[in-house]
Amino acid sequence: MPDQLAELLAGARVAVSVQSKKPIQDSSGTDITGMAMKVSGPDGDLLEYRQIGDWTYLRAGVKSLEKATGSHLPTGDDLPPNANELKQVLGGGWVKMPADSFTKNAVGKDVAPSVNPGVDARQDKVIKGLQQLVSREVQLKDTGFRNGADHITATASFRTLLTGLVDELRPLAGDLPQGAELPTSQDLKGAPDKKVTADFAIKNGVLREVSVDLAPLADITQDGTFALVLRLGKGNQATTVPDQATQIDPDSLAQQLLQGLAPQPGSGPLL
Structure with missing residues (x-):
């Protein structure tokens, strides 16, 4: 890059x-x-x-x-x-x-929306498959209370999780927009086989922040972090014209x- x-x-x-x-x-x-x-x-x-x-x-x-x-x-x-x-x-x-x-x-x-009764059934199957994938591959750990919130970490192998995610989504590949394709198994072999940890901050029972350190995915030897942070909250102003x-x-x-x-x-x- x-x-x-x-x-x-x-x-x-x-x-x-x-x-x-x-x-x-x-x-x-x-x-x-x-x-x-x-x-x-x-x-x-x-x-x-x-x-x-x-x-x-x-x-x-x-x-x-x-x-x-x-x-x-x-x-x-x-x-x-x-x-x-x-x-x-x-x-x-x-x-x-x-x-x-x-x-x-x-x-x-106008692009007419496709009506396919089988799509909902496939989506339900995909959601269940993803739930099983997370339960099987992701390790959860309670890391205590800090900065005003309870913290839970989720750790998984990036390649294993990504491969499983794509495999579960393949039944819906035919419903993707034209030109959009899921990566092949060969493509996924190039994904880093390293563990990545996401930190979830929960305050008063509500998820407030998710932080993922992407540094382990980089092919570098120096110590450091590269955090991708998602913060959730109430908007402070209305969207105006x-x-x-x-x-x-x-x-x-x-x-x-x-x-x-x-x-x-x-x-x-x-x-």
Whole structure:
């Protein structure tokens, strides 16, 4: 992994919030009133996403992305005159599009959901298989009370757990989105055969934090930690509609991105 990418990941933060008319655990899709996600790096926000009502809002932190990647994104002058949607995105302001545009295919037609009575049965079988996998392969240990919370650790072999997880998911492989594939058994043989430990912090009976040290998976000899931390809590503010969001056509944006990624005669790719 390049040092620049490693530094970006080490300093990255992802904040996700969901609002619902009901408690989250009892909510269905129709109960969700707002969702938001923000990806931030050491130099500022990289990407922000909000969905409120019938609209999806996006904003790219262009300057932060350039610092993080060490390269310059194209400006409006670098893009073709008809790349209006891409110019809006790379301008750094908010853009919006219909929320249901994400359920459409590349030609703009609605993708009909498949109805397969066997899917639910396979999902139930997969869930039971995963429960058995965790019970069989994961070692749990009570590590006591500290920092205001009870702590429990879960330790397992990364390769064994990953291989078992993928094997349990294979019955659902046919239901994955087009182009998405599960790794093969040969692929999984390259996974590190090392033990990884997750630390669960529980306060007043509620899970508050999960921390996993990924350093054992790295092929290095130096001592150190590389913690992936998930914190759970109540959101401190409601998801709001951004000011001055420009409406764009998602199909046109997709085409412009494909054109921008394709090599141009006599030059490199735009993105």
